[in-house]
Amino acid sequence: MAELLAICNRRAGGAGEAALEAALGTLRRGADVVEAEAGGGLDGVLGACPGRDVVVLGGDGSLHAVVAALHRRGELGARTVGLVPLGTGNDFARALGLPSDPGAAARVVLAGHRRPMDLLVDDDGGIVVNAVHLGAGAEASERAAPLKPVLGKLAYPLGGLLAGVRSRGWRLRVTVDGRPLAHGRRVLMVAVGNGVTIGGGTPLTPRARPDDGRVDVVVAATTGPLARLAYALRLRRGTHLGLRDVVTDRGGEVAVSGDPVPVNADGELTGPVTGRRWTVLPAAWRIYAAEAPPAEPSGTG
Template sequence: MRQFTAIVNPTAGGSAAAAALLDVARPLREAGADLETLYSRSLAHAQELARDAGERGRVVLAVGGDGMAGGVGGALSGSDALLGLVPAGRGNDFARALGLPTDPAALAKVLLDAEPRAVDTIEVESAVHPRTVVLGSVYAGVDALANRHANNATLLRGAASYYAGGLRAVTTWRPARYRVTVDGREHLHIGYTVVAANSGYYGSGRRIAPDARVDDGLLDVVMIRQAPRRLFFALMNELKDGTHVNRPQVEILRGKEIRIAADRDVPYGADGEVDATLPVTVRVLPGALRVLC
């Protein structure tokens, strides 16, 4: 029987994190599993708690949104520790990419019985962050700005906050000149964003990279070129089902190491967190994390 340590982000979705854990904890304990709950004071503290629990041989449950999942998963990357997710944030995009059930009883069964799956992680390196490891994607441009607006939203939740944030970001955005280097080959790009995706989803269920796989050892690099704003709004709508990739303004590359730079200060984010500007280098770490899904 597995032993679990749940690390809870108490700010994720208000009280949603505690409620989500409570719903999953009941069937876990009824099955006889040992479960301890720890509350993090910060993402760095959550990572410290995760490493300690992993070293004690416990399954680490990241309870919260994509920032929590990415932070805790990144802390466990490269170790033998097992990660489980209890989604309780605005987006929950990495959980979506893993196909995790939303029903608490079904999720508990996955955590109790599923075989570990090795998935890729992303090493992120910049002047501000010498080395960070995340799970889902790194995005630079209007989407990072939109995500910043969504994180600061107080009246809207979930997909609505991302959509409102996107509208606000697009109305003020002017296309940047990017230099995107994929496995040593440079590509010049003028437009809205560059996304290095491990997961196919970001922004609360938007399929930015429909063909991305979390265990193929590659990152999908999605570049959206300059276009009239009305067309970009159409692209935003097409992100719901991934049909934006059929537009001539969208180019997709694949690689293991990607460097993104721009001609001005362009914000970039990772797994729902935005606090830095380009340039940034990202590298895929194949099969670096064991996760229950």
């Protein structure tokens, strides 16, 4: 029988206690499960259960915290991670095609198919599982945070509209594998996507895949209030890549420098920073997923 460590986030915004218990019940029927609460003591919890694969019952933030802790401990390649999506956004679960039903997601873990995943690491010791974005997107997340308890997923597009209309942008230089993508021009948003969506389904980097050894980079320039509003509206629909002031690239290393700019990595707000570099580590960790990966997203434009 499989031995699992279940990390439970009972404060996750997308599901209640019944959903959590349904997932745990399914896991217990197929594995020897040790339960622990998500929080600041992850190192102690992981150290007390050596060798067990880890199942995250929570959202993207909980997954980020567990993957970061395993990476920091040098155990990421040795312990497969499972995910039962119970958060507000569940964007990485969506990229993998994981079921939204907690019991069904738990059965994916028990089925035991391990899928290698890429990981982004930055030059300040941080990691990114799903996506990192700088500029108006990070401002949008900050504006959405106090609205989430009342509006849930609707808080994200509202925050995006407010930030997109009000932001004046930042003068940034962006390179992908050394190739310039922005040359110190005023930029509304820089997105680096391992996964496809942020904010509960906004297709930030619609052509990205989390296991192809590269990240997708999107840079949106700001040209005025109406153009910023158009970008915010088309971003929600995933048609922003067709805008004249949006440029894209793909690669293994992304560097951003310039004006102090806020950063959002997997929902965690940091900064502002004047420079940061992210590097892809291909197949750095494994997650329990469906045997066949979801179909590659088609480009929109």
